Amino acid sequence: MTLETILFILFAGIAATTSVLMITRSNIVIAALFLILNFGALAGLYLLLNAQFLAVTQVIVYAGAIMVLFLFVIMLLKPEHERSIYKIPGMKIFAFAIAFLVFVQLAYLILFSSSSEKVSPDVQASINAGTIETIGRELFTNYILPFEAAGFLLLAATIGALILAKKKIE
Amino acid sequence: MSVPIEYYLLLSAFMFIVGVAGVLTRRNAIVVFMSVELMLNSANLTLITFSSFMGNPVGQLFVFFVMTVAAAEAAVGLAIIIALFRNKQTVNIDEINILKW
Numbered sequence: 430m431t432l433e434t435i436l437f438i439l440f441a442g443i444a445a446t447t448s449v450l451m452i453t454r455s456n457i458v459i460a461a462l463f464l465i466l467n468f469g470a471l472a473g474l475y476l477l478l479n480a481q482f483l484a485v486t487q488v489i490v491y492a493g494a495i496m497v498l499f500l501f502v503i504m505l506l507k508p509e510h511e512r513s514i515y516k517i518p519g520m521k522i523f524a525f526a527i528a529f530l531v532f533v534q535l536a537y538l539i540l541f542s543s544s545s546e547k548v549s550p551d552v553q554a555s556i557n558a559g560t561i562e563t564i565g566r567e568l569f570t571n572y573i574l575p576f577e578a579a580g581f582l583l584l585a586a587t588i589g590a591l592i593l594a595k596k597k598i599e
Numbered sequence: 600m601s602v603p604i605e606y607y608l609l610l611s612a613f614m615f616i617v618g619v620a621g622v623l624t625r626r627n628a629i630v631v632f633m634s635v636e637l638m639l640n641s642a643n644l645t646l647i648t649f650s651s652f653m654g655n656p657v658g659q660l661f662v663f664f665v666m667t668v669a670a671a672e673a674a675v676g677l678a679i680i681i682a683l684f685r686n687k688q689t690v691n692i693d694e695i696n697i698l699k700w
Contacts, residue, residue: 441606448637471644495669499633502677507688525624531616539612555600558655558659593675
């Protein structure tokens with residue numbers, strides 16, 4: 430077993446476990462902390478896939494900025510205990526059964542559609558694709574318009590969030 | 600790259616389905632929102648997997664833009680949740696039903 434396989438099992442195990450724990454905890458703060466751990470494990474997987482720039486971005490943007498925002502909002506709101514309010518008792522089991530069925534379908538598609546034996550990844554191309562140099566060059570040449578649009582979107586979101594969250598002025 | 604591509608895709612599918620189950624079963628608006636983030640991340644993992652195995656940076660660029668949109672969406676969505684809480688004193692999505700006829 431190579432080091433890569435061991436690391437993959439470690440990170441994938443953490444990501445899968447924390448995602449399940451996240452949706453089953455009744456305490457929101459603990460759920461948010463499990464989601465942060467999940468994002469950290471995903472950053473590790475990105476590193477295994479040679480996507481170094483996105484691994485760092487994942488830690489800074491997701492595990493850092495977005496989850497801090499979540500925790501602040503949880504702190505502002507009154508933490509209330511979730512009580513089950515399904516009118517029909519079996520509804521929750523039904524939802525999990527649907528989710529499981531869809532997962533089986535996806536797994537069947539992934540495992541039996543076509544063999545990956547034919548795919549021989551070019552490791553050097555893969556390493557080159559993930560560097561900040563390649564991504565920066567693409568971003569500022571071929572994808573300059575979406576990049577500027579993303580900046581405008583962030584500005585609009587900032588203004589929108591301020592207007593939505595502030596108190597009404599009489 | 601000794602780990603086959605199927606394992607990454609299976610993990611991504613699993614996380615997506617867990618996110619779907621979270622949206623379907625949880626009643627707290629914040630947890631529902633976090634489940635949506637989980638689904639976004641599983642899609643990101645798929646994009647990066649294909650991008651890396653094909654040696655093509657465009658998939659990773661797309662993930663970069665998805666992250667931008669996710670940040671904007673988180674800011675606006677949480678502001679909406681705060682505004683909802685201020686009006687209804689609850690974040691339970693079953694009690695927020697004024698748009699349901």
